[in-house]
Each structure stands twice: as structure tokens, then as C-alpha cells.
Amino acid sequence: xxxxxxxxxxxxxxxxxxxxxxxxxxxxxxxxxxxxxxxxxxxxxxxxxxxxxxxxxxxxxxxxxxxxxxxxxxxxxxxxxxxxxxxxxxxxxxxxxxxxxxxxxxxxxxxxxxxxxxxxxxxxxxxxxxxxxxxxxxxxxxxxxxxxxxxxxxxxxxxxxxxxxxxxxxxxxxxxxxxxxxxxxxxxxxxxxxxxxxxxxxxxxxxxxxxxxxxxxxxxxxxxxxxxxxxxxxxxxxxxxxxxxxxxxxxxxxxxxxxxxxxxxxxxxxxxxxxxxxxxxxxxxxxxxxxxxxxxxxxxxxxxxxxxxxxxxxxxxxxxxxxxxxxxxxxxxxxxxxxxxxxxxxxxxxxxxxxxxxxxxxxxxxxxxxxxxxxxxxxxxxxxxxxxxxxxxxxxxxxxxxxxxxxxxxxxxxxxxxxxxxxxxxxxxxxxxxxxxxxxxxxxxxxxxxxxxxxxxxxxxxxxxxxxxx
Numbered sequence: 001x002x003x004x005x006x007x008x009x010x011x012x013x014x015x016x017x018x019x020x021x022x023x024x025x026x027x028x029x030x031x032x033x034x035x036x037x038x039x040x041x042x043x044x045x046x047x048x049x050x051x052x053x054x055x056x057x058x059x060x061x062x063x064x065x066x067x068x069x070x071x072x073x074x075x076x077x078x079x080x081x082x083x084x085x086x087x088x089x090x091x092x093x094x095x096x097x098x099x100x101x102x103x104x105x106x107x108x109x110x111x112x113x114x115x116x117x118x119x120x121x122x123x124x125x126x127x128x129x130x131x132x133x134x135x136x137x138x139x140x141x142x143x144x145x146x147x148x149x150x151x152x153x154x155x156x157x158x159x160x161x162x163x164x165x166x167x168x169x170x171x172x173x174x175x176x177x178x179x180x181x182x183x184x185x186x187x188x189x190x191x192x193x194x195x196x197x198x199x200x201x202x203x204x205x206x207x208x209x210x211x212x213x214x215x216x217x218x219x220x221x222x223x224x225x226x227x228x229x230x231x232x233x234x235x236x237x238x239x240x241x242x243x244x245x246x247x248x249x250x251x252x253x254x255x256x257x258x259x260x261x262x263x264x265x266x267x268x269x270x271x272x273x274x275x276x277x278x279x280x281x282x283x284x285x286x287x288x289x290x291x292x293x294x295x296x297x298x299x300x301x302x303x304x305x306x307x308x309x310x311x312x313x314x315x316x317x318x319x320x321x322x323x324x325x326x327x328x329x330x331x332x333x334x335x336x337x338x339x340x341x342x343x344x345x346x347x348x349x350x351x352x353x354x355x356x357x358x359x360x361x362x363x364x365x366x367x368x369x370x371x372x373x374x375x376x377x378x379x380x381x382x383x384x385x386x387x388x389x390x391x392x393x394x395x396x397x398x399x400x401x402x403x404x405x406x407x408x409x410x411x412x413x414x415x416x417x418x419x420x421x422x423x424x425x426x427x428x429x430x431x432x433x434x435x436x437x438x439x440x441x442x443x444x445x446x447x448x449x450x451x452x453x454x455x456x457x458x459x460x461x462x463x464x465x466x467x468x469x470x
Contacts (some may be wrong), residue, residue, distance in 0.1 A: 003063050003441055004119070006052065006054050007055045007056065007095055008058075008323065009048045009052070009113065010045045010046075010048040010049040011045070011046045011109055011112065011113070011331075012053065013041050013045035013048060014041060014045045014106075014108060014109040015050065015109065016039060016041060016075070016319065017038060017040070017041025017042065017044075017045075018039050018102045018105050018106060020041070021038060021098050021102050021105075022032050022098060022102050022272055023038050024098070029091050031090050031091055031095075031096065031097050031410070032087070032274075033085070034093075034096075034097045034098045034100075034101040035083055035086075035087040035097060035101055036065065036170060037101070037132075038083055038101035038102075038104060038105055039080065039083055039084075041105065042076065042079055042080060042083070042104075042105065042108065042430065043080075044209040045074040045076070045108070045223065045399040046073075047118070048111065048442045049069070049072055049073075050069070050073075051078070052064070053065075053066070053068070053069040053072075054069075054135075056304065058122070059179075060116060060118075060119070060180065061117070061119040062113065062116040062117060062118055062119075062122070063116060063118045064116055065429050065468065066170045068246065068467040069247075069254070070113050070117050070246075070319075071115045071242060071243070071245070071246030072111075072112050072115055072116075072246075073112045074326070075108055075112065075115070075241045075242045075243055076108060078239050078242055078326065078330075079104055079105075079107070079108045079194045081234075081237050081238065081330055081439075082104055082231065082234050082238060083101065083437065084435070084439065085229050085231065085234055085333065085334060085436075086230075086231035086234065086235075088250055088337055088433050088435060088436065089229065089231050089337065090251075092340070092343070092433075093343075093351055098234075099136070100137070100140075100141070100231060100446075101135055101228050101287065102351075104132055104138050104235065104239070106129075106133050106184070107130060107133050107235070107240065107243070107436075108239070109240050110126045110129050110130040110243070111126075111130065111131060111239065111240070111242065111243030111410075112124045112243075112367065114126040114246070114247040115243060115246035115247055115250070116246070116251070116274070117255070118181050118182070118250075119178060119179055119180050119186060119248060120168070120172060120179040120180075120181070120255070121169060121179045121205075123247060123251065124165040124166075124168065124169055124196050124204075124207075125425075126247075127165060127207055127208075127211065127387075128162055128165065129159075130211070130243065130244075131158050131161060131211065131241060132156075132158070132163075134236070134240065135151075135154060135155065135158055135406065137232050137235065137236075138150065138219070138224050138228060138232070139151055139155055140150060141228050141231070141313065142224075142227055142228050142230045143227045143228065143229075147224075148337050150220070150223045150224050150227055151302050153219070153220050153223065154220045154224060157210055157217065157220050160210075160320050161206070161210050161211075162180035164203035164204070164207055165198065165203070165204065165207050167199075168200040168201070168204040168207075169201045171181055171197065171199070172197075172200055174185060175187070175191070175194070175196065175197065181251075181254040181255040182254070182361065182397055183216075183252075185254060185255050185256075185257060185258070188201070188255070188258045188259065189257070189258040190396070190403065192258050195410065198259070198262070198324065201256060201259055201263075202266075204251075204256075204325070205256075205263065205266065205416075208244060208247075208248050209270055211233070211240065211244050212241065212244055212248075212300055212304075213236075213272065213293075213296070213297060213299055213300065214271075214297065214301060214372070215273035215277045215278075215297065216273060216276045216277075217271075218274065218277060218278075218349070221236070221293055221296075222281065222285075222290055222294055222297070222299065223290075224292045225237075225289050225290065225292060225293040226273050226285075226287045226289050226290035228289075229345075230333070230337060231442050232335060233292075233332075233333070234333040235294075236273060237292070237296055237329050237333065238301075238326060238333075240328070241296075241300065241322075241326075242322075242444060245303070245322060249307070249315060249468060250468060251308070252307075253310055253468060254312050257310075260309075260310065263310050264308060265271070265307070267304055267305075267308065268305065268306070268308065270304060270401060271301045271302070271304040271305035271308075272305070272399060273301070273397075274297050274298065274300060274301025274302075274307070274461070275301040275303070275402070275406045276297070276402070276406055277294070277295075277297060277298075277303055278294045278297035278298025278299070278300075278301055278406075279297065279298050279406040279409040279410040280406075280409060281294035281411075282294035282295050282298065282413035283409060283410070283413045283416070284408055284413050285349075285413075286347060286348055286349050286350075287347060287349070288336075288346060288347065288351075288352065288417070289336075289346055291349065291413060291417070292329070292332060294413075295329075295373065295410070296329065298406070299321070299325045300319065301372070301377075302388055303318050303321050303322055303325070304318075304383055305388070305389070305392070305399065306321055306387070306388040306391055306441070308391075308394075312388065312465070313391065315362055315465055315468070316387075317387040317388055317390070317391045317443075318388070319465055320384050320387040321384035321385070321387055321388050323383075323384070323440055324381050324383060324384030324385075325373070325381075325384060326374065327334040327372070327380060327443060327446060327447050327450075328369045328370075328372040328373045328380070328381055328447075329369075329371035329373070329428075330430075330443055331368070331369035331372070331440060331443045331444070331447075332366065332373070334367045334436060334440050334443060335363075335365055335369065335430075335436075335440065335441045336364050337433075337436055338359065338362045338432035338433070338436035338437070338440075339355060339362060339429060339432070340361060340429065340430040340432075341354070341427055341428075341429055342429065342430065343430065345449055349416070349417065349418065349420055351418055351424040352420045352421050353421070353424070353425035354419065354421075354423060354424060354425025354426070354427070354429075355421040355429065356421040356422045357422075357425075358400050358425070358428060358429045359429050359432065361420045361437065361440075362432065362436075362440070365440045365444065367418055368420075368444060369443075370414045370417060370418065373414070373415075373465070374407075374410070374411055374414050375407065378451060379451070380450055380451050381445040383450075383454060385407075389404075408426065414444075421422075
């Protein structure tokens with residue numbers, strides 16, 4: 001009994017943190033309490049997760065391994081980043097943050113169970129709860145004048161995803177009587193030709209397409225990020241992506257392998273649509289947050305394309321790309337936290353005018369992170385882009401030419417941002433918090449360290465990733 005409680009202690013720490021935050025009234029005078037409490041319990045949970053990383057939190061339902069530890073560690077670090085940066089926003093805008101902090105801890109809890117899940121019931125349940133958690137953030141922190149339509153769109157897509165996941169659960173349990181990955185994988189292999197089984201698999205995959213914000217279900221992602229506050233944008237660009245990515249790999253390797261050929265064609269279509277729509281959408285958007293939402297759609301599509309054959313090498317390549325994306329997009333979000341005009345954070349691209357003259361350090365770091373996103377050498381993003389493009393070239397996929405064309409189109413969006421920063425603008429920017437400069441410096445230092453010592457990313461992490469294939 002004591003041993004079981006110890007294995008559950010990382011999740012219990014998160015629940016205790018949520019309890020402490022919610023049941024203490026959070027006003028503008030104790031914003032720091034919510035964020036300090038959230039970070040404290042997040043650290044305790046992270047420490048306990050590392051200690052018991054190879055233990056099953058729930059017997060026969062979850063599995064711990066170096067692979068799950070890798071994604072859970074990334075999940076915790078992303079949550080720390082979101083909390084650190086977001087405190088600046090809530091403090092400067094004098095807005096209570098207890099619901100935001102609670103949702104961040106809740107998303108980590110759901111995300112950890114999602115990554116470790118080895119049972120379809122738990123996977124679907126965590127997906128449902130994570131979607132509802134995201135809905136709460138969108139509902140609470142949307143811009144009032146723009147919120148109605150975006151919230152309705154997300155609600156419709158969320159309920160549709162719940163119906164699809166429920167349909168998948170009912171079909172699998174009715175036909176097999178067991179929802180564990182280990183039992184469903186051989187059953188699916190034997191019954192590949194069954195229409196209901198295939199429909200259940202397709203429904204489950206569509207749920208993940210929605211959660212990733214991939215095309216053709218990307219519109220909620222772009223619109224929600226365009227009209228919500230900066231802390232929520234940072235959350236959506238980091239936390240759910242890591243959790244869903246880890247679960248998605250496990251699901252395909254340990255349950256859906258029998259449908260690999262059919263799913264690979266579907267994944268290819270989704271990935272290419274996302275790459276194309278992401279690149280074109282980023283060029284056409286004038287809302288800078290919407291621009292980076294489309295940039296995220298592009299990169300997630302490319303990551304999905306890298307996973308094409310779900311082999312150790314392709315999974316390694318996709319993780320290298322994901323890691324470089326996370327660092328670059330974190331840097332972009334950090335720079336946006338440092339740019340304000342008359343107390344308001346930037347929303348549109350023209351508001352960036354003059355940043356290179358008024359905030360030269362922030363503008364220079366934004367350019368560095370953009371160069372990394374674009375995959376230019378010698379920046380870290382080049383390592384990620386090269387890992388994916390080399391895999392595409394190795395498999396002689398015609399999609400390589402399409403990806404290169406879309407990357408050129410996306411470059412125009414990057415050039416437009418950098419060009420705008422060098423336009424003259426007499427409106428002064430507000431003074432940025434010193435913590436923003438520190439965060440940018442640390443981010444850049446980590447990227448430089450990986451560029452100088454690539455073995456830590458392309459060799460040491462490979463051993464952890466390959467444990468999922470054993």
C-alpha cells in the first residue's frame with residue numbers, strides 16, 4: 001500500500017498544489033502566491049517523477065520507461081517556462097492568476113498520464129480532460145470582443161472529438177472486451193478487415209489531429225491563439241504538444257501498428273496539408289500571434305511527416321526537430337513578453353515597427369530565434385530541419401520538394417517580421433522586465449550548447465527514445 005502511494009506521489013503532489021491554489025482567494029495582492037505555489041509543487045512532482053520514472057503508477061494501465069521520462073521531463077520544463085513568463089503578464093496587467101496556475105498543473109497531470117498510458121480507456125479519458133482544460137483557458141482568457149465565435153468553434157470541435165473517442169472506446173471494448181494496448185494490438189492485427197475496427201481507429205486518430213491543431217482541423221488553433229492572452233498562447237505552443245506527441249508515438253507503436261500502411265497515407269495527407277496551410281497562413285496573417293500559430297501548424301506537420309514510418313531513426317529525427325522547435329518557439333514567446341506599448345502587449349505585426357531601434361537586444365534575439373525556426377545554419381533549427389529532410393531524402397519521398405517549396409514561402413513570413421522591426425516608429429516601447437532578458441539569455445545559451453555539443457541531442461537522447469521499441 002505504501003509503495004503504491006509512493007508511485008502515485010508525483011500526481012498527488014500536483015493535486016495538492018491545485019488544492020492549495022484554488023482554495024485560497026487570489027486577488028491582485030497575492031498573485032505571487034499562486035505562481036510560487038504552482039512552481040513549488042511542480043518541482044516536487046518533477047523530482048518524484050524522476051525518482052520513480054520506471055515504476056507503473058497504475059498497475060497494468062501505465063508504464064514508465066526512459067522514453068516516458070524524456071517526454072515527461074520536457075512537459076515539466078515547458079510548464080516551468082510558461083509559469084515563469086506568465087507571472088510577468090499577470091503582475092503587469094494586475095489580473096488574478098489562480099485559475100491559470102491551476103490549469104497548468106492540471107495539464108501536467110493529464111499530460112503525464114497520457115504519456116505513460118498503456119490502456120485506451122486512460123488515453124481517451126486524459127484526452128477528454130486535457131481538451132476540457134484547454135477549453136477553460138480559452139474561455140477564461142479570451143479577448144471579450146472576439147471570444148464568442150472562437151469559443152463556440154472550439155466547443156463544437158471538442159464535443160465532436162469526445163463523440164469520436166467514445167465511439168472508438170465502445171467499438172474496441174465491445175469487440176475485444178479489453179482496452180489495454182497489449183491486448184488490442186494482436187486483436188486489431190487479426191481483424192484488420194473489419195469495418196468497425198477500422199472506423200474506430202480512424203476516429204481515434206482524428207482526435208489527435210484535433211488536439212495537435214493540424215490541418216484540416218487547424219482553424220480553432222489559429223483563431224484561438226490570435227485572440228487570447230500571451231500566457232495562454234505560450235501554453236498552447238508548448239505543453240499540450242509535448243504530452244500529445246509522446247502519447248501519439250506510443251499509441252501507433254503499441255496498438256495501431258497493424259494499420260501502419262493505411263495510417264501512413266492518412267498521416268502524409270494531414271502532414272502535407274499542415275505544412276502548406278501553415279506556410280501560406282503565416283504569410284497572410286497580420287496578427288503576430290496568429291502568424292506564429294500558423295508557424296506551429298507548419299512545424300507540427302513536418303514533425304508528423306518525419307514520423308512517417310515509425311522506425312527508431314524516424315522517431316529520433318522527429319524528436320530532434322521537436323526539441324529545436326520547442327527551444328525556438330520558447331524564445332519567440334519570451335521576446336513577445338518583453339514588448340509592450342503603453343502597458344499593452346503587442347497584437348499586430350505593424351506594432352513591431354521600430355523594435356530594432358527601441359529594443360535592440362530583444363529584436364536581435366527574436367531574429368536569432370526566427371533564424372532557428374527557419375532552419376538556417378549554424379542555428380539549432382538547422383539540426384532539426386536537417387534531421388527531418390535527410391530522412392525524407394533517404395526514403396526518396398516526392399514530398400521533399402513540396403516541403404522545400406513551403407519552407408521558402410514560410411521564409412517570406414519571417415522576413416516580413418524582421419523587416420517590420422527595422423521600420424521607423426516614434427511610439428516608445430515600455431520598459432521590459434529584467435527577467436525577460438535573463439530568460440532569453442538562458443534560452444540562447446542552451447541552444448548554443450546543443451549546437452556545439454550535438455551528441456547530447458542526437459546520441460544520448462536516442463538511447464532513451466529507442467526504449468519505446470523494446
